[in-house]
Amino acid sequence: MSFAGGCQCGAVRYRAAKAPAEPHLCHCRMCQKAAGNYFMPLGGVMHEDFEITRGEVAYFHSSDIVRRGFCARCGTPLIYETIGGEHVAITLGSLDRPEDVQPIAHSDAYARMPWFEALFSLPNEGAKDATDSGGERYQMIRNTNHQHPDHDTSVWPEEKTA
DSSP states (O other), X not given: OOEEEEOSSSSOEEEESSOOEEEEXXXXXXXXXXXXXXXXXXXXXXXXXXXXXXXXXXXXXXXXXXXXXEOTTTOXXXXXXXXXXXXXXXXXXXXXXXXXXXXXXXXXXXXXXXXGGGGGGSOOOXXXXXXXXXXXXXXXXXXXXXXXXXXXXXXXXXXXXX
């Protein structure tokens, strides 16, 4: 089983030959900034088991020893890498099937938001229950999205047929 993924627009795609090791939620401030979120889910893959299958990853050196890879077109964070290290950490949310890789730990919990545990008790504003699609606005977004599908494609964006 391989683990494929990529950016939101489809310009960059990758494949990992093995499941990401040590999947975790990193709460460090650098990951918060890089993800634009309160944490970043990551998992490691050895370099020999990882390949970019479409496009090119752009990099930002967030420190002297770490670089973060992303899509230069849409900005999706894709990888975290210690320069000269043995593995690359992929962002688990960029996988086509993120549900296949469950985090097993937290890292850098010193920077975790103090109200993190309370997130799970917040009301679900978008839908009344698990079968509700969230209303007309959410349906319009889903029907008109330009996001790459969660699988490899030979051509993207898809060519329009007349």
